[in-house]
Amino acid sequence: MRGFLLSFVGATLVAGFGQILPANAQPEVDLARSDRNSSSASACPALANARQYDVIVFGDEVPGVMSALKVQQELQARRQSSKVALITEGDTTRGIGGHLVRGGLAI
Numbered sequence: 001m002r003g004f005l006l007s008f009v010g011a012t013l014v015a016g017f018g019q020i021l022p023a024n025a026q027p028e029v030d031l032a033r034s035d036r037n038s039s040s041a042s043a044c045p046a047l048a049n050a051r052q053y054d055v056i057v058f059g060d061e062v063p064g065v066m067s068a069l070k071v072q073q074e075l076q077a078r079r080q081s082s083k084v085a086l087i088t089e090g091d092t093t094r095g096i097g098g099h100l101v102r103g104g105l106a107i
Contacts, residue, residue, distance in 0.1 A: 053085040060088035060096040 054075060057068040068086045075082035088096065 051085075053083045054081050055083075056085045056087060058087045060086065060090055060092070064088075065096060 055071045072082045072084045
């Protein structure tokens with residue numbers, strides 16, 4: 001499994017099959033001053049809205065989207081948790097897919 005996942009490094013926020021969520025920028029947090037012993041239900045005590053994923057892929061271009069989908073399919077085929085995040089720094093209001101889709105080059 002490790003080798004499979006390493007082959008998809010460099011790619012990106014798909015949480016659940018077909019459900020695309022934009023990545024929100026997180027405010028800078030002083031981790032040295034955060035309460036690390038807090039009994040918060042958050043995955044990360046420094047970020048109140050932190051979430052957990054099985055795989056995180058970066059980039060909404062074709063390689064990133066296809067990698068995220070393939071990783072999720074592979075995890076589901078192995079009956080493992082398949083929460084995959086596709087993260088982009090671009091504007092997701094017009095969709096994902098980078099230049100190929102947003103540039104009108106899709107057929």
